[in-house]
Amino acid sequence: MRNATEYDLCVIGGGAAGLVAAAGAASLGAKVLLVEKRALGGDCLHVGCVPSKTLIHSAKVAQIIRDAERFGIAASTPVIDLSKVMQRVRRVIAQIEPNDSPERFAGLGVDVVFGVGQFTGPNLFTVNGRQVCAKNFVIATGTGPAIPPLPGVENIPYLTNETLFAVKEPIPHLLVLGGGPIGCEMAQSLARLGSRVTLFDLAPRLLPREDDDMSAVLYQQFKQEGVDVHLGIKVLKFEYANGEVRVLLEHPQQGQYRLSGSHLLIAAGRKPNLENLGLRLTGVELDNGRLILDARLRTSNKNIYACGDVAGPYLFTHMAEHQAGVVLKNALFHWPSKARTRNIPWCTYTDPELARVGLSETEAVAQGITHRVYRFPFADIDRAVTADETVGMSKIITTPRGKLLGACIVGPQAGELIAEYVLALAKGMSAADLSNTIHIYPTLAQINRRVADQSLKEALTPQRKRWLKWLFGLRG
Numbered sequence: 522m523r524n525a526t527e528y529d530l531c532v533i534g535g536g537a538a539g540l541v542a543a544a545g546a547a548s549l550g551a552k553v554l555l556v557e558k559r560a561l562g563g564d565c566l567h568v569g570c571v572p573s574k575t576l577i578h579s580a581k582v583a584q585i586i587r588d589a590e591r592f593g594i595a596a597s598t599p600v601i602d603l604s605k606v607m608q609r610v611r612r613v614i615a616q617i618e619p620n621d622s623p624e625r626f627a628g629l630g631v632d633v634v635f636g637v638g639q640f641t642g643p644n645l646f647t648v649n650g651r652q653v654c655a656k657n658f659v660i661a662t663g664t665g666p667a668i669p670p671l672p673g674v675e676n677i678p679y680l681t682n683e684t685l686f687a688v689k690e691p692i693p694h695l696l697v698l699g700g701g702p703i704g705c706e707m708a709q710s711l712a713r714l715g716s717r718v719t720l721f722d723l724a725p726r727l728l729p730r731e732d733d734d735m736s737a738v739l740y741q742q743f744k745q746e747g748v749d750v751h752l753g754i755k756v757l758k759f760e761y762a763n764g765e766v767r768v769l770l771e772h773p774q775q776g777q778y779r780l781s782g783s784h785l786l787i788a789a790g791r792k793p794n795l796e797n798l799g800l801r802l803t804g805v806e807l808d809n810g811r812l813i814l815d816a817r818l819r820t821s822n823k824n825i826y827a828c829g830d831v832a833g834p835y836l837f838t839h840m841a842e843h844q845a846g847v848v849l850k851n852a853l854f855h856w857p858s859k860a861r862t863r864n865i866p867w868c869t870y871t872d873p874e875l876a877r878v879g880l881s882e883t884e885a886v887a888q889g890i891t892h893r894v895y896r897f898p899f900a901d902i903d904r905a906v907t908a909d910e911t912v913g914m915s916k917i918i919t920t921p922r923g924k925l926l927g928a929c930i931v932g933p934q935a936g937e938l939i940a941e942y943v944l945a946l947a948k949g950m951s952a953a954d955l956s957n958t959i960h961i962y963p964t965l966a967q968i969n970r971r972v973a974d975q976s977l978k979e980a981l982t983p984q985r986k987r988w989l990k991w992l993f994g995l996r997g
């Protein structure tokens with residue numbers, strides 16, 4: 522194409538997925554163009570992981586001040602100015618931002634362009650009036666908050682993750698629609714930062730992707746901290762009057778009732794950012810608004826790939842980075858590489874944290890997989906006792922012969938602790954392997970061994986014990 526700049530790779534979207542794809546390709550010698558609509562860093566840096574985890578930490582500090590008595594220190598009511606907390610959020614973003622700066626990427630050899638572009642042909646993209654031709658394209662445009670089409674929602678003011686961290690005024694009473702990771706993390710944080718919080722979800726439990734017993738630990742903690750949770754409800758109507766958001770709910774047993782609050786946060790899932798990309802000129806096919814991708818993350822146009830949240834199905838920064846690597850192998854080197862769909866780890870950063878990898882108990886039952894389940898409580902881990910963080914447990918799912926199928930931890934630092942199980946699952950290990958590994962005393966990580974020990978203890982049946990006694994002449 523005449524007048525079109527030629528690239529090996531054109532990456533659309535400069536979030537975690539796009540940045541990894543662009544930097545990786547440039548470092549391998551490719552000529553790369555990165556097109557970004559707003560700011561490099563995407564959701565994770567600006568309105569996702571970084572601000573939410575920063576807010577969570579401030580909230581934890583407030584809670585420790587409130588609860589100090591149990592550590593032998595006089596407790597007090599923390600004086601919280603939400604605008605100052607949000608200032609800290611912005612400071613932390615600014616501190617991390619240089620890693621994702623256009624200058625850094627230019628230094629890596631990536632051409633960075635800010636603007637919203639469109640495909641103008643199967644291998645042509647136009648941005649800021651400039652035509653770009655590339656051997657391969659990567660769609661890495663992420664997702665935005667999905668707003669369910671509930672009656673009245675179009676007439677009320679609401680917050681999403683895109684606006685919450687810019688709030689400057691106090692939030693006296695926050696209503697939260699959605700008990701998924703965003704809803705749970707933000708509900709608990711805002712409650713700890715002094716807001717009254719009411720959360721409602723149509724699902725029967727918080728974090729509906731998790732097992733009932735793990736989710737129940739979180740539910741108890743929310744109740745104890747004063748978060749008002751309404752599960753299994755249907756939203757009938759939203760209204761806004763006198764500066765108040767009102768919502769009419771229906772519960773199968775409790776019938777219809779109203780809740781009201783000063784602010785509403787909608788955290789009801791995500792929708793892929795695919796509008797106005799000109800996809801119809803590319804042969805890229807969609808199913809129900811989502812990209813149809815093969816295992817190599819290729820769309821129905823073999824030169825257009827996708828990675829990150831827009832590709833799904835696991836909407837995490839670490840998955841965006843993994844998928845970007847898969848796309849690079851396929852697009853640049855034609856080295857067949859498939860995106861992983863099994864043993865994906867994640868963590869929801871509530872307090873206690875809830876982390877998971879591999880098969881859950883619910884999935885094992887639903888898939889008819891013969892399995893064993895072992896649990897161990899934090900209350901029996903000395904380090905947890907010393908920190909007075911004994912809420913929660915670890916749970917593993919194994920085959921009847923002890924091979925690990927999945928692990929879930931709800932408790933202090935679950936997101937750090939699960940890493941051992943991530944590796945163990947990746948390497949096809951058994952509970953016995955964990956049990957035979959020396960863990961430092963006193964650490965929270967000892968729970969990883971202690972839960973695995975349960976599987977070995979079970980193997981010691983009364984009959985086997987009798988046999989051992991006979992064999993070695995034991996007298997007990």
Ligand SMILES: Cc1cc2nc3c(=O)[nH]c(=O)nc-3n(C[C@H](O)[C@H](O)[C@H](O)COP(=O)(O)OP(=O)(O)OC[C@H]3O[C@@H](n4cnc5c(N)ncnc54)[C@H](O)[C@@H]3O)c2cc1C
Nearest residue numbers: 534536537538558563564565569662663829830836837838
């Ligand atoms: C509140 C919240 C908390 C989260 N916490 C965690 C967490 O703790 N851990 C975790 O792993 N994940 C977390 N996530 C998820 C994580 O943020 C995403 O998985 C990650 O950002 C996905 O990266 P991405 O590059 O695919 O998409 P994005 O980060 O969304 O980046 C997409 C980029 O594309 C740009 N773009 C969109 N359309 C166009 C266009 N037409 N042209 C050019 N550019 C475009 C956008 O401006 C954006 O910069 C959280 C998400 C939210 C919302």
Ligand SMILES: NC(=O)c1ccc[n+]([C@@H]2O[C@H](COP(=O)([O-])OP(=O)(O)OC[C@H]3O[C@@H](n4cnc5c(N)ncnc54)[C@H](O)[C@@H]3O)[C@@H](O)[C@H]2O)c1
Nearest residue numbers: 669699700701702703704722723724788789790836868869
């Ligand atoms: N710690 C983390 O890794 C982290 C944190 C936040 C977000 N994320 C990522 O972002 C994604 C999006 O998070 P999310 O919490 O917005 O979405 P989600 O899809 O995980 O949860 C949305 C919740 O809203 C409820 N819901 C949806 N429509 C509803 C309606 N009409 N009425 C009542 N309830 C309704 C659902 O039942 C569900 O529980 C997550 O899936 C996750 O991948 C990750």
